[in-house]
Amino acid sequence: MDYKKLIEIKAQLLCYGIRENKWSIEFYRKQNPNNIIKGGGFVGLHFILDTKIPVLASTTFVFDKNSSYEIVKKQQFFYLKHDDGSVIRIDSITMPHWYQNTTTSHKPMSKVFAHEGTHYLHQQYAGCGYQMIGKGCKFCGTGCKWYDSSAEEIVETALQAYEENNQYQVCLGGGTKLIPSKGSEFFLSCVKKIREKNKNIPIWIEMTPPDENKYIEELINAGASGFGFNIEIWDDVLRHEICPGKSRIPKQRYFEVWDFVQKKLDKNKTNTVLITKLEPFKSTLEGIHEISKKGVRITLLPFKPWGTSAYANKVPADPENLLKLGYKLAKDMIKYHINPDKNYGCANCDSCTIEEDIRKFVLLPKKN
Template identity: 25%
Template sequence: MTQTADTRVPITNVDDGSRLSDLILELQEKGLAVKGPIERRPGGAGPSDAGMIWVEGTPVTVPVDAAYVASSPYSLEAEDSGHGIYRDGVRMASATPAGRPHFYDLETADGTPYWKLALMHLDSLASTVLQTCAYWGNSDQCTFCGIGVSLSSGSTVKVKRPEQLAEVAVAARDLDGAVDITLTTGSTWGKDRGAYYVSKCGKAMKEASGLPVEVQFEPPTDLAVIDKVHDLGIDSLGIHVESFDPQVLARVAPPKARTGIERYFETWKYAVERFGEGQVSTYVILGMGEDRDVTLAGIRRAIDIGVYPFIVPLRPVPGSLMADAVPPSREYTESIARVVAPELVARGLTADKVSAGCARCQACSALGSLERTVQLGMPALGALPVSSAS
């Protein structure tokens, strides 16, 4: 994949939705230099290195810890009232860094701190319920993943129990305004790939808190697993292929490549029939060397069957096998997202209809912001020139 030189018009300020989308794309490419405290997700089972912040009231996560952030022209600066995002000393937007959630100060009866069981991702409560994976530490390890990084750092526990997570869900709702729950898991060797346990945890949390729940797992070997997950009252599913390019998938996620992209489509189709259009999503990570046309074709096919493609730029996780990589250029991410957003709007498959999970939150992607500009009839990105990449 080649990327052309930066020929875009510089952002002057964020004065409408299209400029906000543009700034989000910039921040997710270059990262944000942060001098003060900010809530962050340094590891985890998926793309992370996430500094959590509201930009002009919109939830956004941006790289803050990776080495390349040191050269970012963007910084978070304290002001007389609140904070601002600055580029080379010029104020771009107002910002509110996420503070430490109140429920982090609590612990279970056995002395486990709540923050080791689940974290607030802005307005979403999230947890990796099994912090181990059958693929970690061997030739099958997904290169973008940091699930073992969190565990080795002592910032989490290996197995979260449903009753513990139910406790945390109520506290996060009551003390910090959590609006949904996102649960993922390391994959297991079982036929369900961990789906039963993560869904059992989701059921307990939903019954205790009343919050909608998304659970994330690999395609199970038996599609009847999807029915059992649905019967547990789960609202949304994340079944993440990560890349539609088979060559990239074989390089960055060998177990997913062995499963095969066609099996993902079979699983998605079955899941959409049970959960409804837009309640099944897949991460699509951009910037791993994928073919742009193959990627767009896969995204369109997913949209056609009612699957929401959650498009994110690669966010290298410190400590992962891709720790030394860098995100793709804003132009490349934009060249795909600005094609996809209008198609999602036309299909009626937009983020505001998703019940729970990453696609509902949208903080790690500019796609939701782009959808809103299309819905409002605004130009996709303020008519800024876009350099294509292939």
């Protein structure tokens, strides 16, 4: 199947997920041995679609029940089956050996990091300061109860994972701490401890913009490789409505931290998220253009009504709009020389998004 059609299928999967059945449960158990709950619920199944593109699709949420897709198994192979009867092979992304191990503190390593995509260590966490004061983002299922690993557990797991696969990238993140640094001290401790043992593994940090750039500079000086500062909603009125706490940080501050990181590291070391469907199409389109022309990589995520969020009963994003926005973003990425291959972490992974698939497999081949 050609890439354009595969990307259309991927857009449907990212928005609507996969209906749960015995085969999806088997798939899930192989990839999630400790039944980890992340972000209000397990976020999905990792697989390669038709041997070509990676996908992370949800399967356990209420909205997944309305999906047109389910998983079937024939002999030893898994397939994605549409309601029209068409099938396409999917290959499970095998979970690594370290996933079965525990830290010296006896915590399962899969509770420290989730293996996501093909080579990403995504920190497991829950809780956010904004949620705790009743001003959390309404699309987020992170909740009020803090769950974190210690810096020692993070370092031990990261180093063991890297020993197994030296392509791994560390993705640090967590709910916002309501202090000027926004919690950067914890990340700084992790970065320093990792760099004492390993100078090579990329360390990407996802955080809310701190009040002062000095906190970011400390992380860069310690060895951080890249940053994600997620603005999520472009329209200011809707930002205040949807993110009553986080929207206290003005958009201008995001541009300031992106610019600071780009000057200290490189243009292709910054990232942000825009969520589709929660604001008008034209507003997201404007955000794509204004952010892209600053050289910032945008991860375009379709809205999903996570079960523990305030928006749990809303309708998921529309795959048609996701595709239109994805093509616009991919064109801007080419125009402004934004290359995810030179970035790290979520900015380098394309399992949850379509814009990099479009850029790499549809638009760039046409140019060449």
